[in-house]
Amino acid sequence: MATIKEVSKRAGVSVGTVSHFLTGRFSVSPGRRNRILAAMSELNYQPNHVARSLKLSRTHMLGMVVSDITNPFFSHMVRGAEDIALNRNYLLLTFNSDDHVEREIQFLTVLRTRRVDGVLLVIAPSQVFPHHVEELIASGTPVVCLDRVPQGLRVDSVTVDNIRGSRECVEHLIDEGHRRIAILTGPLLLQTARERLQGYKQALKARNLAIDPVLVGEGNFRVEAGHKLARNLLARVDRPTAMFVSNGLMAVGVLKAMSELGLECPRDLALASFDDLALSDVLRPPLTTVVQPAYEIGRRGAALLIDRIASGSTKTSSVTKVKLTTELKIRGSTATRGS
Amino acid sequence: MATIKEVSKRAGVSVGTVSHFLTGRFSVSPGRRNRILAAMSELNYQPNHVARSLKLSRTHMLGMVVSDITNPFFSHMVRGAEDIALNRNYLLLTFNSDDHVEREIQFLTVLRTRRVDGVLLVIAPSQVFPHHVEELIASGTPVVCLDRVPQGLRVDSVTVDNIRGSRECVEHLIDEGHRRIAILTGPLLLQTARERLQGYKQALKARNLAIDPVLVGEGNFRVEAGHKLARNLLARVDRPTAMFVSNGLMAVGVLKAMSELGLECPRDLALASFDDLALSDVLRPPLTTVVQPAYEIGRRGAALLIDRIASGSTKTSSVTKVKLTTELKIRGSTATRGS
DNA sequence: CTGAAAGCGCTAACAG
């Protein structure tokens, strides 16, 4: 592939002049400019961005690690980030951690050796303090945490108001006349999972309903967990009349369980879930959901990150925490019973 | 961030020695090795991959452009590619073309300036010959086309047997007693869409059924198209008794239309579709689908590409075309009528 | 406005 040197030779100018022209930092006389243009097209010249990155110590690449791009919530997030990044001339290097910290650590190391200008991170759940993230930031790479915020770490973040989102949803269930409302939570190691549980508790408390620990099942945000937990809960004689599920995948599991047990929704069990599923409204009955602005989380995260990079100061002096709000979409799965 | 030079100084050895140690190409005496190790950890040294890339003219990065990562089919494909790439020490730069050739062209240019070692491409539909892809290959960047193969271009590819997949599915519909079977195709600019239509025709022909042009609707693989086409088709007095939809998104649109029109599946219309939806089996009734090995397409594609890169020869001498097979998952949406 | 030249951090001869 042609180099700037070959172009300069062919155009009869110095490499400096070609570079000046390319970067547009200095103007070049019309005559030379045309010769450069001609040489470039004759040689089919494509600037070597690797060399430029080395020289400038700027790669114009962002790293992004999410749990699993196969989960619609994250794929929309990635798409949002990518759209913004591209607009602002950044490229995105994506990784799937499957929520394993070890993988996350490995990826972050790779991203450092690759000298990405910043990273968007959906942090994996873990008992221990995320030193690896702290180090990355300390080493001068701006980080924006998405969806989840590690506690005790000063870092920019874009999240969703989980407490409010689930509280509203559970209140809706109560409004529909339910008194025995179960919740399927995510792994309580995760802040988001804890917050959704908290919203559930707040709603019950606000309406003077007792919290029955039997109705609280901890899952892991996977279909299988929802399936298993639902089978257990629904087999009870004092089974709940409504269920709030902390994410979409687990709700799918619940639907499976219901269909296996021959239970009708909402007649036998009203169902509502966090996360919108692509098919929420074609399900029979359509599913009531707490819709998260996944795409927007990605956009805002990327914008925030790029602003940080542009500002140049990795100063942890000020931390920006964006909290977006969810939207409760009421559908048939929670329609009043007996109607 | 520390450089190899600083490490060498601190360890009291030459940069060459550090490099030899790092690359493992030459052995280093135990004493020096330990000093290097110590210096590296004291300085928290991370090799600069950008510099290495420049020196070796190898970035160990792959470009991947798909239509839209938000579509489960593609997100699984990307995941498969990423898993293989990572295993073999490559990183993936992903892009969404939204099936616009102009965007695709732009991305491929970016990928060239970034000097990726190869690209995985789901080519956008277009009337004209994809010169941009041809040029990319000619310039020495190996390309593997996924899911769709541009005609007349000698390029490696990993695809699916669309003809067979849809033929089997339509045959199943016929076996269930249907005679008026509609098809919703994708954009016929796309080979995959044409092939699925072809499978449909083959099935009808094989069973001596006439092809009624009225029952063939061309869509664009989006929910809205499925919705609109279905509304038109189902409003007819001589409406079909079964429908084969060429992709999952459009099937969702059909389901919406059916629910709006108060039609029951499979009583009023048997429905089958290409692509498995995450919720295919929790739908009521569960949806009969032609399952594509999306994840596997990504894996095979990445493996093929990396093998090409490793072999070093961009020789177009031999072209590898992998064709994977689909799996027909028969579910309730096509259950025999009147049962 | 233009050109010469010094590096960015690393690898790979090459000579010891």
Add this chain to the structure above:
DNA sequence: CTGTTAGCGCTTTCAG
């Protein structure tokens, strides 16, 4: 084994 050194392709002073 080890050290020296010449670049990879580009940007950017710094003189002209």
